[in-house]
Amino acid sequence: MPTYEYECQTSGKRFDFFQNMSDEPLKACPVCGGPVRRLISPGAGIIFKGSGSHAADSGSKSSSEVPACGNEKPCCGRDVRCYSPPCKE
Numbered sequence: 001m002p003t004y005e006y007e008c009q010t011s012g013k014r015f016d017f018f019q020n021m022s023d024e025p026l027k028a029c030p031v032c033g034g035p036v037r038r039l040i041s042p043g044a045g046i047i048f049k050g051s052g053s054h055a056a057d058s059g060s061k062s063s064s065e066v067p068a069c070g071n072e073k074p075c076c077g078r079d080v081r082c083y084s085p086p087c088k089e
Contacts, residue, residue, distance in 0.1 A: 010034025
């Protein structure tokens with residue numbers, strides 16, 4: 001069931017509401033009863049997990065792809081080699 005984001009026109013508060021795609025959009029705020037409008041959201045991105053899903057997992061790197069932070073091993077709690085500046089702690 002999709003999650004839709006609404007904004008109350010009276011209070012300006014935003015809230016999420018689970019409903020079927022075939023359901024009519026909400027017309028009133030569940031808190032104050034004021035009018036609401038459904039917001040357009042970009043949707044969810046695809047997240048790949050596991051080996052082979054990261055660019056660093058796909059074979060060897062050429063000499064032009066030297067890690068930006070100079071680390072040749074995992075850093076900042078990452079599982080793969082660091083290709084960006086290290087985290088500030």
